[in-house]
Amino acid sequence: MSENNILGVILAGGKSKRFGEDKSEIKLGGKTLLKHTLDKINPKFNKIIIVSNNKIIKEYITIKDCIEGQLGPLVGVLSAMKWIKKNNYSHQWVATFPCDTPFFNISIID
Numbered sequence: 001m002s003e004n005n006i007l008g009v010i011l012a013g014g015k016s017k018r019f020g021e022d023k024s025e026i027k028l029g030g031k032t033l034l035k036h037t038l039d040k041i042n043p044k045f046n047k048i049i050i051v052s053n054n055k056i057i058k059e060y061i062t063i064k065d066c067i068e069g070q071l072g073p074l075v076g077v078l079s080a081m082k083w084i085k086k087n088n089y090s091h092q093w094v095a096t097f098p099c100d101t102p103f104f105n106i107s108i109i110d
Helices: 033-044 073-086
Strands: 006-011 048-051 061-063 093-098
Touching: 006 033, 006 073, 033 048, 033 093, 048 073, 061 073, 073 093
Parallel strands: 006 048, 006 093, 048 061
Antiparallel strands: none
């Protein structure tokens, strides 16, 4: 991807209420769903952040929702946009990926 103005954002902050446990930590083929998603998008973006209210991932910038109460994925998107502005990044676009859908076709990014 030649554009450097797109921030990759993984949304991993949900309650997992119906699932019963943190979906991002569920293992599939020896890797967590979060790791599957990270591995898939990492070559496509020069910067990736994770929006999560539950954990910190050392290798990546991890932020919490900007509005408390786990109100859904749109708050995660808003949090990423506010993070860009607060940290004076030049990203013009945000590409979001839920951590619990690792089977998306990578060509959608291009």
